[in-house]
Amino acid sequence: MAALDGISIRSRICLGCATLIMLVFFIFKTLVVFRYIHHSTFTHYFEWLSVIIFMPPFFIVVKEFLEQKQMTRNDLDKKNIYLEHAAKIIRHDMHSGINTYLPRGISSLKRRLTQEDIDSLKIKSPLQLIEDGLSHARKVYAGVYEFTNLVKSGSEMSKKMCNVHHILEDYLKLTAYKNSVILDSSLEIDLELNEALFCTALDNLIRNGLKYNDSPTKWVKIYIENKYLYIEDNGRGITNNEFIELSKPYVRKIGQKEEGSGLGLNICNEILREHNFSIEAEKTNTGTKIKIKI
DSSP, rough: GGTTTTHHHHHHHHHHHHHHHHHHHHHHHHHHHHHOOOOOOOHHHHHHHHHHHHHHHHHHHHHHHHHHHHHHHHHHHHHHHEEEEEHIIIIIIIIIIIIIIHHHHHHHHHOOOOOHHHHHOOHHHHHHHHHHHHHHHHHHHHHHHHHHHTSTTTTTOOOOEEHHHHHHHHHHHSSSTTTEEOOOOOOOEEEEEOOOHHHHHHHHHHHHHHHSSOOOSSSSEEETTOOOOEEESSSOOHHHHHHHHHTTTTTOTTOSSSSSOOOOOOHHHEEEETTTTTTEEEEOOOSSEEEEEE
């Protein structure tokens, strides 16, 4: 019945009537073709009558479908206005705070503090946390900036040549789980990437490998082999069919205790597809291998 969600009772009745009329018509036509019923003036008029009776309920269903389509389009247009406005706020107002005022404020503060002041006030660690927090905020902003770029009609993802090992190491260095991620030397290659979005997508896969993991010592290993980028973990493991199902919007595994708060596999997969990469999963004896064909 899910296919009928959003369809009014009137249209459901009309759809049922139209289906029944066409079913009767095809049965009658079959009986005439196989000569169980002789073709006559009655059968000729009956065929035309079936078509005529079929048209009104059919057009009612089509009319409602077109109205619903227009309503959906209007609703999306309205929401796009809000989305574009939010994107402008993020791109301009947040940019001023994250990339202008905060860095200037920190630089100004450090110029006014001597090493003796920092030591006597015991603020070395707080200052480092502020700088690390700003660096993290800049990385998050860079990802959001690229996402909002894709909101524009006809936009294309910007890409440049990046060293995979370097950008992943730089992205992960301020995370709490950096010591659980093994970056193999095979990652020392250059690929054409959107750095912010690519790192955001891989970070989501890394966190999934660590989050859905019951091993006492959790780890995720990233390496390249035979034109595939692998993200391997020692977690619970999922098959490719399960991965495809969980990649659908808002789908979660039945009985899953952990709450979802990440990017989402569907968006992660879309980012990789924008890079012309394909992705699949393989369940192993030790966990899961995510295979990204590059």
